[in-house]
Structures are given as C-alpha cells and as structure tokens.
Amino acid sequence: MSAIVKFENLKGLIVELRGRSVLLDADVAEIYGVETKRINEAVKNNPDKFPRDYMFEVSEGEFSDLRSKFSTTKFAKTRALPKAFTEKGLYMIATILKSKQAT
Numbered sequence: 001m002s003a004i005v006k007f008e009n010l011k012g013l014i015v016e017l018r019g020r021s022v023l024l025d026a027d028v029a030e031i032y033g034v035e036t037k038r039i040n041e042a043v044k045n046n047p048d049k050f051p052r053d054y055m056f057e058v059s060e061g062e063f064s065d066l067r068s069k070f071s072t073t074k075f076a077k078t079r080a081l082p083k084a085f086t087e088k089g090l091y092m093i094a095t096i097l098k099s100k101q102a103t
Contacts, residue, residue, distance in 0.1 A: 015084075017062055022084035024058070024066075032097055042096045043083060049096070054089035058082045 013027040029036040043050055058066070058081050066082075085093060 015066065017058065017084050018056070020084075020086055022086055023090065025083040025085070028085050028090065028093060032094065034097055038097065039093060040080075040083065042093055046096055049092050050089060053086060054092055055083055055085050058084050 010023070010031070013023055013031075014021050015024065016022075023031070025039045026036045029039045032039075043055060060081065063081055
C-alpha cells in the first residue's frame, strides 16, 4: 500500500458496530504496515490514550455477526476478539506506531 491512504480505498474496510463506523484492528494494521499484534500492544501499553469513543473490543455476538457477513478467511487466524477503532482511535494509534505509513 502506498504511503498515502485514500478514503476510497478504505470504504470496503469500514464496518458499522454499535452505531459507529469503525475499522477492525487487522485492517488498521494492514493500513499502517504493521502486524496486528503491534496494534494490540500499543493499545495495551497506552490504555489511557484509548477511551471508549476511540476504540472498543468487539463482543462475541458482534464477532459472530462479522464472521457471517465477511469471508471466513478474513478471521481465520483470529484468536482474540478484535478491537474496533473509530476515526479518533485511528489518529491516536498513528501517533503511537513507528511505521512509515502511520507517520
């Protein structure tokens, strides 16, 4: 992916959960050019920077719904419940990550 991400390229990744438009942690990781575990580490190490309106963990029920709506290969390697990032959360995670794309 190029260094500049265009909104048109993100439209297919945006999902609606809890009345919010969010991106899942695996998609955020792909956009920012890091592994998903780096996204989760950043959140775990900086919990004060991710209030509810920035990020939340997807519930079991929501995750089941997502699995039924999307290709199962998208979630094949998922062991933990994914995190969902709002627009504010995307900006915050970009300030924490050290990848070229996040910068």
